[in-house]
Amino acid sequence: MPVTMSQAFIDNFLGHSPKWFKIAILSFLIINPMVFYIDPFIAGWLLILEFIFTLAMALKCYPLQPGGLLAIEAVAVGMTSPSQVFHEIEANLEVLLLLVFMVAGIYFMKQLLLYVFTKMITKIKSKIVVSLMFCIASAFLSAFLDALTVIAVIIAVAVGFYSIYHKVASGKHFTDDHDHTSEGHQQLCENELSAFRGFLRNLLMHAGIGTALGGVCTMVGEPQNLIIAAQANWQFGEFAIRMSPVTIPVFFAGIFTCFLVEKYKVFDYGQELPSAVHKILSDYASHEDARRTNHDKMKLVIQALVGVWLIIGLAFHLASVGLIGLSVIILTTAFNGVTHEHALGKAFEEALPFTALLAVFFAIVGVIIDQQLFAPVIQWALSYEGNTQLVIFYIANGLLSMVSDNVFVGTVYINEVKAALLSGQITREQFDLLAVAINTGTNLPSVATPNGQAAFLFLLTSAIAPLIRLSYGRMVWMAVPYTIVLSIVGVLAIQFGGLEQMTQYFYDHQIITHHSVANSTSLTH
Template sequence: MAISLGRAFGHNFLGHSPRWYKYTIIACLVINPILFWLNPFVAGWLLVIQFIMTLAMALKCYPLQPGGLLAIEAVIIGMTSPAQVKHELIANIEVLLLLIFMVAGIYFMKDLLLYLFTKLLVRIRSKIALSVAFCFAAAVLSAFLDALTVIAVIISVAVGFYAIYHKVASGKHFTHDDHDHSHDHDLHELKRRDLDQFRAFLRSLMMHAAIGTALGGVCTLVGEPQNLIIGERAGWHFVEFAIRMSPVTFPVLICGLITCAILEKTHWFGYGDKLPESVRHIILEYDEHQDSHMSHKDYAKLIIQGVIALWLIVALALHLAAVGLIGLSVIILASAFTGVTEEHAIGKAFEEALPFTALLSVFFVIVAVIIDQHLFEPIIQWVLQVEKEHHLWLFYLANGVLSMVSDNVFVGTVYINEVKAALMNGVIDNDHFDMLAVAINTGTNLPSVATPNGQAAFLFLLTSTLAPLLRLSYGRMVWMALPYTIVLGIVGLIAISFLLHPMTQQFYEWGIISHHTLSEMSNAASSAH
């Protein structure tokens, strides 16, 4: 009985995860307190590596459980404190509200999104043109909306496409009331032959769109959470932020779109798979079926969702409220005017986002450990001590590398605060601070596409219900993002090193932007708070 009970405990621990993975997590839990007692700095970095490992194994075991166990132990042994964790959660409350409400709000607009993207998919037959369109659309949307919101939209669309295929491949035909049994063998063959290609097709579109969120998110004040923090510290308004970033963001955007087309043309790094003709026929058939069977009630829902989409864009572009609160308004408006009033029906909207919200909260525990154990401090101090003419490219690279292994919001916040302190202490002047702010912002946004944990939108995609359907693992995301990482990273570095300073000086001469005094920056920061 004792042996059986012990085996039962072992079987229940982390469920169906591989046995070696369970043993690895247990070993980490045993080693961490010992190493923390011997060397807290090394133990802190080991914890970061362990948490990244749990993200890499997301398809074997959702990272919330193993990562959460590591985080709980870190608090218990004193690597950080509950107060510091609470501080990080409060500091990132807008991100948490966004996940809870905005992603759920998108759920209530899925009919409109699926309708529009289905039209796009069946009308653009060129995979290259379709991929560039997805990438560019994600970039434009991410410049005004949060990247997480945009990726949630794209995920909803991809899940819709997959559901259409699965419905037909399972034998549930929607064009005829009487099922034709002679079609069964064809459907079975279609499922066997085309499923992998269809997955590869959707995988490539999702990765192009995810990269697009990074290309657009770096451009404006509202594109990413750290952009707001950096812009507030520098005293830049929306237009000035976009102008100051443009010497880097514009060439990066052009090269990113060119890379998208080249990858589809060459079929490198897992790209280039086209939509199987049989699947295109299914989606086209579905589109025609939906159009022919739409009632006035269905049209009314699409019209309402379209009006709410306009409200969403305007409210986010003008920053009328916190992003999450705007998402809450979308939930209320969309559910009220489309007749979704039952509690269980509303609850389905939150199923996708809440596990990731919990995971991100655990991630903030790791961020709290990074702060309390001063893991990034040696790197920051070293960069600041280097000669000023090397600051721009060093800050860009340092932010990029750290953002690959940590949260880019945290990295950007830490670096801009340190640079602002250097400005206040007279170590650097205002103009140098402004250009360093550009280097920090672009560094946290561009090279960070290398890993899913580098950007919240990528991590959300990895841990979504879509990822296992498309066989989109951590390693595959890293591999597919590699060409973009190289191109975006190198083009960004060249622009920071050779274009930023002369273009910024030209902007001063043209009067497009003006030199900031320390008092003006302080006043802008105060008004932002």
């Protein structure tokens, strides 16, 4: 029976996505203009919820297409304008360059990363110790690198582990070509593969949480940290010290939570590495050690040296993060002999779809700005005073970051607080305290959902997520213990951690140069 045009349209629309999902997206596209005509504010929040829905369905359909359709319609009906979308992309160009170049740069360092982490996995038998090492290492790296860079490293490692196991378990040798994304290999033991997937999910989630624990500490840890530091005129050391009354207790609470969930095997944690998989990875490590030539060793040395440059360049902010990533690509490829264009192109395959998705997300940000969706919350928070105001800002930032994006929330809030400072509504001292509350509020409770943190969203939409069955819902469930602990410890530290005393110490000892309200008006508005 011939297919009708309407059936062909449904079949082609969003490809192999579930039919109910296709109908839902089409319904959104029909309903949104009508709601916008009735009440633009409600339409704006409806659009946010719909976009989050597309993120939640990332394993069924990559969010770029359905989310992009919603964004295009939002611009078409007047929720925002093309100029506003371009302005948001322009303001976040550093983040986009980071994705394009830094993630590709990490691709050319994967031999070193796989070597280091394979040794860690094969030499350490305790799952708890391995989990703690992944969490702590991610936290340390995120304090000096960007969280997206760190999660890209861990994803590259996880893909390497998975492909090695999948190749050997499918009856092939380490040196054979193999498609590890194929599900058609009969030799694979389903129980063994399921346990290995669970093991990798655990490590990736611990690493993701680690990026939040370390990323909140310094001005280079998260994109919004750079924005907050710039508005407050804080340098690297001052930023870290000002955040320390909150970030230090939160860090130890997060590490302790990692230990507890692994020890008691709750929230899908505690998945052990199957002995057969451990043997495969150990054999792979021995195989690589035995066949490693001087050329291979020199490649590892070059990658290690470039890694040192990467940490130094980002820690001291010697250049834009994206440009440092570009330098990583140039240095590793030039000194390791990667000179063909097609070899370079493979490095960009992972990052570019997510870069496009982030550009679409900035269209949603444009809607939030033009429709002033967050304005009532901000004005309500500013109506309080003292420590209560700090707690309200922390909670409001956290809740909004859970449903939107912490980079956007941090940017909007610091600009609103800056405007309140310049208008005389708050003092410079209160501005500094609120900056701490905004930074910690956007970085800690936002671990609750993948859309709350760019690193989590990048993990959800990466190539590894469908391979290890890491869905949106599973990420939310596995983040629950961390969300509860980090949020509670954070709010207690804001309330009782001595932030006011720390700020007063800075002013009394004139450690900072911008200690008067008059000087603060020099901040860029």
